[in-house]
Amino acid sequence: MLTSGLSQQFTGGRSEIEVRAATVRQLLGELDDLYPGLGSELGTDTAIAIDGEIFQDPYLEAIGADSEIYFLPRIGGG
Amino acid sequence: MTTNGNGSTQGNGLKWVGKRTIRPDGVDKVTGRAQFGADFTLPGMIVGQVLRSPHAHANIRSIKTDKAEALPGVKAVVTSADFPELPSTFEAAGEVMLNFRDMSCNVLARKKVLYHGHAVAAVAATSVAVADQALALIEVDYEILPHVIDVIEAMAPDAPLLHDDMFTIGVEPTPDKPSNIAKRVEYGLGDIEAGFKAADVVVEREFTTKAVHQGYIEPHAAVATASEDGQCHIWCSTQGQFVVRAYVSKLLGLEISQLRVTPSEIGGGFGGKTVVYLEPLALALSLKCHRPVKMVMSREEVFQASGPTSGAHVWVKVGATKDGRITAAEAVLKYQAGAVQGSPIMPGCMCAFAPYDLENVKVVGFDVVSNRPKVAAYRAPGAPISEFGVECVIDEVANKIGMDAIAFREKNAAREGTHAAYGPRFGPVGYTETLRVAKEHPHYHAPLGPNQGRGVASGFWFNIGGDSSAALHINEDGTATVISGCPDIGGSRASLVIMAAEILGIDVDRVRPIIADTSSIGYSFLTGGSRVTFATGMAVIQAAEDVVRQLRERAAMIWEIDVEAVVWENGEARPSGSNAGEFDPLSLGDIAAKAGKTGGPINGHASLNAQGAGPAFGTHICDVEVDKETGRVTVLRYTAVQDAGKAIHPSYVEGQIQGGAVQGIGWALNEEYIYDEKGRLENAGFLDYRIPVASDMPMIDAVIVEVPNPKHPFGVRGVGEVPLCPPMAAVANAVAAATGLRMADLPISPPKLLEAIDNGL
Amino acid sequence: MVKTHVTMTVNGEAAELLCDTRATLLDVLRDELDLTGSKEGCSSGDCGACSVMLDDRLVCSCLVLGAEAEGCAIETIEGMADDDRLHPLQQTFLEEAALQCGICTPGFLVAAKALLDRHPDPTETEVRYWLAGNLCRCTGYDKIVRAVMLTAADMRGEPR
């Protein structure tokens, strides 16, 4: 499970973290426990790619046992 | 123009999807009847004008408005003192997070003017002449400060500082000195050092691009009215009535329910009408005088004070093996944000290498403020800039290893399952199909004459989904009305009614669309990011399916059979089979006529947050001829291939591709913001900000490839953004082929190219 | 404010008004006569969105004073369709999707009609140069030029 860009300042540069969670909401909670502030940071303005599919407003989306998750900035557009 | 169907299963058996129908709003727009922003009037309406900064950077010691207020005919004057001071925090507004202190400061300068043309005060008066006199009576005491325009100069430690509270985000530890660098971002995979070691050929180059304006022909315009009980209404030209409502209510401290926003027809936006400029000013003025206030920007104001996209400095390094495999790719991007933070640096970084399957990649980006207007979105915000540099270097690498430019791209192309440079794996994508179609296109094999050259470049954009609402009303006679909340900027009404007619199985002419104001339809995010046909289309489809379900229920009631025994086909309810019973089919009209007797009106609704937007790729081919005595570049032939997923209305898909390509050619050859030594914009008009004219261009062959997006019922991806990504590199690569010169600084204007030719650069 | 008395014919109808001497013909059409089909894109003659016919000459109405129109015959986009029948150019623009946002469309139609009234058989290059004073940012001009060429052929009675 990878995070990149800004959130690295919370994990001290670590970009790959294993977490047990069944939904995005649980995942963010777990991350906050590991790295205080990270979960809420990611919860506010971040999109999540779960196994390649990007969710702009993730919250209750289900996460599989070995799902690959990426945190991305939300995309706007012209 | 041809359509390369690509085994799109969704393409089969469709009655309306893919047809070139007449757009529902067309007649109004060819007769002059359509009402755009500046065409709207209200009884008792007065006009507002804006006082703008003559300086690039200055402290505002004081603003005296008493003389202006005393002028007969002046009804209201506003300055930043009339706007609540907002904290510098990112807050949700509709779908996006924004720093409202920055937005407020851009709408009206507070304490400081940050660019030439920055709004300082606004006046409402009984006529433009009186308003202009009043502006002249406003006394602003400026303390002029040193300014900085260029992005590299703005990053220098001793550069004039725009914001003394700006400490670069994204570097550890956070700097203790403020700077003009708002943010540093980084993306990467693998080990680039090892990757470059494994390369046989490495190409490294610096590029610069200039700030360019979206160049919509309709200037910003708004009419606002506020009643004595605080109820407010804005009519304006915008890409999103709901974001105008969110922004203006936040900027003026209103409750959202107090404000209703009605979008006019919109005369172009390309991302530039996703923010607010006049709307909050007009409403603030109306809140003071309770008269409807109309404000329209002049073309000069549009250039001075509305958002161009970033100018940038781009460094790209790519390494590859002799047999054409990219081993490492690296880029550093420095984007101008304008006067306040918020350049499209993140998408710029994410898109830079997105078309390629790379094991080792690193992109670092900087968001940099300088004394220019705040940038606004412009088609695929940020992507065309980084992709220009990357696609030029890709071309050079291919040349160095003696490989065909398309073959080299094919060998490294992102496919389904490829890890995008920004992380996640791609689902089904059509990049390789666009390359194949480009390679097989006659254009790619046509002979070239002396001083002529051919260039190829590709482009990528994510496309987005997001919040959309739609309603579908069945009228008593069986006709239908589709109601959506997204302004129609380039034919989306046509695609929405096509999708509704397809699901209902009725004639497309029996479905009429309207675009509702913020009080008449559920929240819908703006028209942008190539999302309307995808996301709002999804909402329309779901609303239509909701209606079909109700129609089957009504038919079941009329026939007194189980609803499961009723099917909906070609606009009629039929018994599912002989055992369901023998009934004559009921048309939509038959059922609509009995609606009152079977439970009341039949209406469908859908509100959703569309996920699963399909990433899209395009590949362009450009032929140019260079006049080596004058440095003029003439575009002789242009072909643009793009994966649309599914073209609901092919003509408007082609139109998006052709328009984007020509905007990109303008960006490549002539368009730029020119500043004098005092930091004043020198070319704030269509005379010297040179957008392409009809006689500059050849026909643009738009070729649609269809690799369906599995997440959309018809396979739609979205088309509006991608076409602006490839052209700058396609033109630069063609110029390189014609002259042997690598022009790395845009625009490739005649003086620049002639100098390079004469110095054999 | 000094006003000038002006009488003119607009789309065949007599119009009489007092206009501010600084007001352009475009201001008069839009603000006094409520003919908002002619658009203001630049007010400097660079975009052509305000194109009208003045005594059978194609002009930018933003570069003509209202007062100058005294005694003149003006034709605007509002006068292009004949009762409920669209002009062939209007019809072809719809069929060929030669408009996207639509803000430049009235100017293009007025300018294209002026071309076809003079030159029924223009080359693509002639069409592109004749229309060079009409800016369009949406279409890249392709479908507009095609629509004008196609209409010219139709009006010459050539089979498509």
Add this chain to the structure above:
Amino acid sequence: MRYQAPGTIDEAVAVLAAANGGAQVLAGGTDLLVQLRAGMIGPEVIVDIKRIPELRAIAVENDGFRIGAAVAGAEMGEHAALKASWPGVVEAMELIGSTQIQGRATPGGNLCNASPAADCVPAMLAASAMCTIAGPTGRRDLSVGDVATGPGQTALGKGEFVVDFRLPERPPRSGDAYLRFIPRTEMDIAVVGAGVNVTLDNDGVCTAARVVLGAVAPRILLVPEAAAALVGARLDDDALGRLDAACRAACRPIDDKRGTIVYRTKVSGVLACRAAAIAFERARTS
């Protein structure tokens, strides 16, 4: 601001005199209205000269042409005889702006706007055009080259205005041409302009020439050295080389948003040579 549209030259002179300095002459208005809108000018009275019949006429006169100062560019382009005799002058006028601008823009306005980049003036000067100026003290003649004295400055006195242009009779075996460079194909202000007018003998040797450059100095530039490079020569590489060098040497351009000193200097020679080639060809076939 008042608007007046006199019907005769004398009326116009009277109106202008009465306004003593506060008046602005309006011909096509394609520059004037932009300046008015931008607040660059604020006249008390606008004097529209388009209602004066003589100023709207093109007449053949002692085998030359008399062109009213308020004739529109499109009208010059539609005048077959004028276009046949002075194609360079007509094409220069027709280069100004769009079809829409051509419906209004006039040679009088182009001259009196006194822009160093005016398109029709170099061609007119190459053609040795004279203009008639009317004023309180009567009429006088002035070469088109002497009307503009600097950017935005003219030699016209209070109450004076340009009435018409006079093009001489077209001599046999002579031809003219005008070329300009702009970044786009239309709608821009000239970065460099070059007008050439030549007369040849039966062997195709140049016996007389005038070469004029635009947008490379504060005023439109008549370049006798460039003309000398052509006189006595056929259109060969030597002559073109001398023409090119003479033009570059004569340039005194500036760097601005439309072009650089280096660029304007180089391109002045390029355009002069290309215009000369067209003028020679026209002279040969005339």
